Amino acid sequence: MKPTVHDIAKIAGVSLATVDRVLNGRPGVRSVTRGKVEDAITSLGYVRDLAAANLAxxxxxxxxxxxxxxxxxxxxxxxxxxxxxxxxxxxxxxxxxxxxxxxxxxxxxxxxxxxxxxxxxxxxxxxxxxxxxxxxxxxxxxxxxxxxxxxxxxxxxxxxxxxxxIDNIAAGRTAGSLMGRFLSGPLMDERGATVAVLAGSMLVRDHRERLEGFSTVIAHAYPNVHILPVLEGRDDPALSEAMVSEALRRNADIAGIYSLGAGNRGLIRALQKAGAVRRPLVIAHELTASTRAALADGVIDAVLNQDxxxxxxxxxxxxxxxxxxxxxxxxxxxxxxxxxxxxxxx
Amino acid sequence: MKPTVHDIAKIAGVSLATVDRVLNGRPGVRSVTRGKVEDAITSLGYVRDLAAANLAxxxxxxxxxxxxxxxxxxxxxxxxxxxxxxxxxxxxxxxxxxxxxxxxxxxxxxxxxxxxxxxxxxxxxxxxxxxxxxxxxxxxxxxxxxxxxxxxxxxxxxxxxxxxxIDNIAAGRTAGSLMGRFLSGPLMDERGATVAVLAGSMLVRDHRERLEGFSTVIAHAYPNVHILPVLEGRDDPALSEAMVSEALRRNADIAGIYSLGAGNRGLIRALQKAGAVRRPLVIAHELTASTRAALADGVIDAVLNQDxxxxxxxxxxxxxxxxxxxxxxxxxxxxxxxxxxxxxxx
DNA sequence: GAAATCCTGAGGTACGTAAATCAAAATTTG
DNA sequence: CAAATTTTGATTTACGTACCTCAGGATTTC
The missing domain is CATH 3.40.50.2300 (Response regulator)
Structure with a gap:
């Protein structure tokens, strides 16, 4: 049977009120008495019943x-x-x-x-x-x-x-590792590969950290992958779409895109407009209705998510x-x- | 204020005892009265306080x-x-x-x-x-x-x-997908790649399901990846090690290994003995001290885990x-x- | 040594529910 | 219509804790 305040009172030879005073840090207990009560508490292994306490x-x-x-x-x-x-x-x-x-x-x-x-x-x-x-x-x-x-x-x-x-640096590293591994091979020739990064804003810590993790892994483990200057789409669908479309137009050799912010709706639209011929490898964050659909359709290759x-x-x-x-x-x-x-x- | 049994009694115009009888399905309540009480319960939106009930x-x-x-x-x-x-x-x-x-x-x-x-x-x-x-x-x-x-x-x-x-079929599919993607490229030539599978026992449902998911994805999405007959190591370190070593010896072209059971200690030993020259891509299940170390060392490439x-x-x-x-x-x-x-x- | 202060005990009420008893009322049965 | 039965009410105790009051004993202070 679990010990109760009554048991403490009995063992310590004090009254219930005193036990209560000790347990709840109320004043008016001599330190000798307090000691006796505390000894009884530890010797009995008493733990306050939170449910009962909250009820009271x-x-x-x-x-x-x-x-x-x-x-x-x-x-x-x-x-x-x-x-x-x-x-x-x-x-x-x-x-x-x-x-x-x-x-x-x-x-x-x-x-x-x-x-x-x-x-x-x-x-x-x-x-x-x-x-x-x-x-x-x-x-x-x-x-x-x-x-x-x-x-x-x-x-x-x-x-x-x-x-x-989540640990956003680890998330960025994971994205970098997946990107590097997935790219090595069919999408990468001896000159290496080019990767674009779409972020919301570099003022936000999570985005900075993801980029940091991503860049670190790419630099160390996949040195022939080249990261383009970050596109800051401010997590805005229209702006993100425009920026990605523009980047794809200007850099014919973009082999991968890492979307580390919340601008995925715009990204997906830009990719769909670019058509099936240009299918870069895409890694995005957050599983939403749109990224889920894009993943199922093969427009996005991997999604990192926090629940x-x-x-x-x-x-x-x-x-x-x-x-x-x-x-x-x-x-x-x-x-x-x-x-x-x-x-x-x- | 959250409604209590007292409120129900008041609203329904019955006594507390009757409310208790209705709430706890005890006999001795006419259906008319029971109806009144139930109406009061729903109209008040009463929910029994589990903590108080458990205390009582x-x-x-x-x-x-x-x-x-x-x-x-x-x-x-x-x-x-x-x-x-x-x-x-x-x-x-x-x-x-x-x-x-x-x-x-x-x-x-x-x-x-x-x-x-x-x-x-x-x-x-x-x-x-x-x-x-x-x-x-x-x-x-x-x-x-x-x-x-x-x-x-x-x-x-x-x-x-x-x-x-976990959904073991999905786990197998994920392993297959990672294997296919990671292999495509450096480890795979135009003739395709060979993959070995190490299981515990095909009598265990989880292992069967993982293999099923894995094989399905490989067959559909990566047709030039060839799966060798399953090695059943009975989750035994020594037996698993022997089987993997033997397989590596007999098949010089093994590019990947999927370990879907719990025989990872043996697998890791076999891989370490085979040396750095033969470094197949390895995907294993369950994050343990040994798989974690192997992952950190680059002996294993990915670990699927259930917490x-x-x-x-x-x-x-x-x-x-x-x-x-x-x-x-x-x-x-x-x-x-x-x-x-x-x-x-x- | 009296007054003031501090400690402690005893007892109660409360929280919201469960479960029991016993008596009174309502209903059914013969 | 009386007796038997069922339904209901009123009341109580309990769960383990919190918190309050009040009285009386123990200490300290002057």
Whole structure:
């Protein structure tokens, strides 16, 4: 039988009230008495029954998710997953609120964080923008004792408690490795191959990191693959399409394209317009309706994906654990880089 | 505020006892009254507070995991993960027991299932062997109302409630696709390429399915890749090593090896002995200490992996949900095929 | 040594549900 | 219509913890 507070009281020879005072750090206990109680706790191996405690407190974890109001499929999917969590929240003793902020806007994010700080929620998850003022705002939240998880995009070396997202350098390396291997052979002659990279913006950390990983692997392992200057399509379909079309026109020898941002709709349109004759090898990020279709059709060769649902659920689990001062199961919370070929589409 | 049983009683104009009778399907309620209560329940959108209910019942979910006493790294890892779950079980209101059975032995598995049936646990997870007698035993458990999850290896078209494992046909297809793509080029001349397949046993369903997926993709998409007759190493290091060494000796032109079973230690030794001159492209299953090292060293090119920890945790979540008659979040419980290159090793 | 402060015990209520008892009311049966 | 039966209400206890009050004992302070 699991030990309860009553057992502690009996063993320590004190009253229930005193046990309660010790357990919940309330004042009014002499250190000798506190010692007796603590000994009883450890000797019994007592662990507080969280479910009962939460019931008694009639506690609900109030979490805030700050999400950029981006209109690409991935962010829309992320929103959806958070809304799904909101729907399930009543049965999970959570009360999740979504705060939308304009994308790529550090100032707006800081304002949102400040507003959230005033409400003192039980935890905050946000898609970070790597800027000093954001870091400072995060520190203020941390000092206020509010657990904090970065989502999708990290804020390294900051006061955040956890990052629920993929390792973007590893993702870039993986893309580079796949690109190098897939290109070696039919698409590459003795002079090497040319690869184009389509990004959203080099101001965003994840994009920078992916490019960094990609370039490193290509430079070291596939030296005869040549990377063209990065196309920054700002994750905008029309702009991305124009840039890719233009690049394909100007460089007849493009053998591969790495799309590391969210501009895939434009990319796919450009590729379709270019026709079947010019079929470069394409590696993209994020499995959405359009990339999935393109993968099935053979327009895209591989998709690296992060599962937004997993990220959201992981963020919630971690925030709960942090709010309760519990340890986090690292292996469970590591967000993996999914590699999809058309053969393992779920 | 979330509605409680008291609210239902008030709205329906009945007593708490009657609400309890309706909620828990106890007898002694006229259908008119039952109707009033049910109306109140739906109109209030009442959902039973599981935590409170479990507290009141002082309920613990008793689960049994039946695992083969196999000595390969994957099964050892699986055992470890279940033991980890056992360690956490007290705080999760679960009481997990592990039953070891001899591997590849349908009779022993059936006996174990029968024994478990007698104890009437709240749920059972087991690594299935695809045999009629196992199917029959599973049916008896199902008829006794015991939730059942197959782990790692499935028992399709049976009475099991859920399968916590990967789609092995898709895994085989993915391996085939990677093999075909990686081979096309430097390792393949106009006459095509030869590929060897190392399996544990063709009697095991997962191995059959992986081979099926692999062969299908190779046949359709890479017709000039030729697959040698399957080597059945029975997941035994020494035997696997001997078979691979022998195959490499006899077929000087082996360009690729697909290891779809658990005989990787032997495979790696054979490859190391063959030396750096003969470096076939190698794709293996399950990320273990040895495959991880081989991947880092470039002896293995890609590893397909199923995360045992995820499988165990998923099985427990599903068993809990089934025991409570709750729906399962399919997206959360889908076990994914991880693809590891040396660039995305965790 | 009295007054003030600090510690501790005893007891209760609450959280939302389960489960039981017993009496009263309603309904059916003969 | 009375007796037997079924249905319902009222009330209680329990699960394990949190949190509150109040009284009285133990210490400290002046």
């Amino acid at each position: 407190k009639s506690r609900t974890y109030s979490f805030v998710f700050i999400l950029p109001a981006n209109d690409n499929s991935f962010m829309i999917g992320l929103h959806e997953e958070v809304r799904g969590a909101v729907a399930r929240s009543s049965s999970e003793r959570t009360d999740i609120r979504i705060v939308d902020v304009p994308p790529f806007d550090p100032g707006a994010l800081v304002t949102a964080l400040e507003t959230v700080l005033a409400e003192k929620p039980a935890g905050v998850a946000f898609v970070a923008i790597d800027a000093p003022e954001v870091r400072a705002a995060a520190r203020r939240l941390s000092e206020a004792g509010i657990p904090m998880v970065t989502l999708v995009s990290d804020l390294p070396d900051s006061s955040r408690d956890h990052y629920a997202g 937004a649902g997993h990220e959201v659920r992981s963020a919630i689990r971690v925030l709960k654990a942090k709010a309760d001062g519990l340890p986090v199961l690292a292996a469970q919370e590591r967000i993996r880089i999914d590699i999809f070929l058309k053969d393992n589409l779920p | 019942k002082s309920r613990t979910y008793s689960f049994v995991f039946i695992l083969p006493a196999n000595d390969n790294s994957f099964m050892i890892g699986l055992h470890e993960e279940v033991r980890g779950a056992v360690a956490r079980s007290s705080s999760e209101r679960t009481d997990i027991r592990i039953v070891d059975v001899p591997p590849f032995d349908p009779g022993a598995l059936v006996t174990a299932l029968e024994t478990v049936l007698a104890e009437k646990p709240a749920g059972v997870a087991f690594v299935a062997i695809d045999a009629p007698e196992v199917r029959a035993a599973a049916r008896r458990l199902s008829e006794a109302g015991i939730p059942m999850v197959t782990l790692v290896s499935d028992l399709p078209d049976s009475s099991r409630d859920h399968y916590a494992g 045992a920890g995820h499988e165990v945790r998923s099985a427990i979540r599903v068993l809990k949900a089934k025991a409570d008659g709750l729906p399962v979040l399919a997206a959360q419980e889908r076990i994914r095929i991880d693809i590891f290159l040396k660039d995305n090793l965790p």
